[in-house]
Amino acid sequence: MKILLGLVAILLLAGGALLMAIRNNGPAVLDAVDRLTGGTRGVTLVSKTQYGDHPAQKLRIYAPEDASQPLPVLLFVHGGSWRWGDPDDYNFVARSLAPEGFLVVLAGYRLGKSGRYPAMLEDTAAAIAETARLAPQFGGDPDRIVVSGHSAGAYNVVQVALEERWLEGTGASVRGVVGLAGPYDFFPFDSESTIASFGEVGTGAESQPVNHVRADAPPILLIHGEEDTLVKPRNSRALAAALEGVGAPVETRFYDGFDHNAPLISLASPWRNSRDVDTALVEFAHRVTEVSVPVQARIP
Template identity: 60%
Template sequence: MRTVMLVIATLVGIGLIAGGSVLVAINRNGPAVLDTVDRIAGKERGVTLAHRASLGPDARQKLLVYRAAPGEGPQPVFVFVHGGSWANGDPDDYGFIARNIAPEGYVVVLGGYRLGESGRYPAMLEDTASVLAWVNQNIGEFGGDPQRIVIAGHSAGAYNVAQVALEERWLVEAGVVAEGAVKGVVGLAGPYDFYPYDSDSTRATFGTVGAGAESQPVNHAKGEAPPFLLVHGEDDTLVKPRNTRALAAALEARGARVDTLYLPGKTHNDPLLALANPWRRDPRVFDTVKAFLKDTTALSVPVQAGKP
């Protein structure tokens, strides 16, 4: 009996060490490792890459379209924009987003944008708006509904989607013609209120081009904004939770809908991890996102004449 217990204890220890090593690897080179872990840990989900598009001369100006089995009629669209301090990141490393969201009944688009010196403000906003313009004009070919789009992002990507949703000039200039097509915005651990610039990455991306308070999502909050879901780890030291609290307060003050989820003991990458296997076993983030998507993209059923 003692030998059996020793073996079990050893296996548990190895598992914990392996799990810790995976988390360390994710923190160092997160998305690519996370994508591999999700592919191994998740069941076969029937999600395929349906299309790849280039949106500009920079290799990072691209998007990927994923879908699962076609539904009855056009499916709502989930557009995800990666993080990486506006200096790193590649949509090709975020297949786990598609593998977990598409089977819920969505066409998933992973959007990229210019990074580093060529991606300084407002390039990241122009490129994110270009992704939405492409979706608005082309997603019907891949079973998506251009009138039911939710945009989401993590960290720097959360900034991108929040800003283009709130400061309407970016979508107008990109040629997004379907008014009201963006039905919701999901921000994971996003920076929304960081002026004066408070880090090397924000000073490099915004300060070097003279951007000011106009670059902050919190300063564009409005009552007619699409519904927002903002998720943040309470122990996030990279992008402090006060960013989410500030944007949520500004939206609420103007009468917009904003849902928040604060995660005690969680740090910057935890909201992203929660959208992949095996971390989906803690359902708080995934179930909250899923419920928000279902609510904001639900088709309204017209009332027939003569019926209540």
């Protein structure tokens, strides 16, 4: 019995240490854990490219093995308070979602001073446009793009999808949006990260997704943890209420016991098998990109 209790204690300590490492070292640790416990899942990195001259303006494109084409495209934008983050640390997102029948694109954007508003939105729009241009080369359908993001990345994709000026003239459009633990109603700016990214450039309420709701917005899925103290769940509730108020299509999922990072962690092995965040995201993305007749692949 003492041996058994000792093993349980060791496992609990190891699990706690792992979760602490994820919180402290972030997505890179999570990516390593996912790769070790879940393998490649038949997902291949098919392109490493840039959509601009800045090193952060990168795209990483992943495709599943032996999938029918053309595939709907799922673009993911990382978080990091608009100050840090790298798509190369988020391969686990591709390994989670590509096997479900998507061409997955991980997009970066300028950070810190060079990424202050509206640069992060300019970059997100440019990443979407470049994704639409490149998708046919890798088996993706440029007319069936879903954009998603976590935290600051969720802000980026939601704002670009709602405020029409960002994609005007690019020829790109989105069929759906998924926000994980995103800030959508945070003006006036009162935190270090929002002041650094928004306050210093003199912007105001026009930067807030909640102020750009429209009836013809693409369908939006908002996922948030009830225990999120960094980006409080009222952000998702406020945006959902505003969208519902104008008759726009919106769905919400709020998870008891989830903190800010839990929705993202839920996309990685071994956690994704015990949580339904990935299922909710996949079902939503397939539904909004569903076609009634076979789609013919475009010739580049």
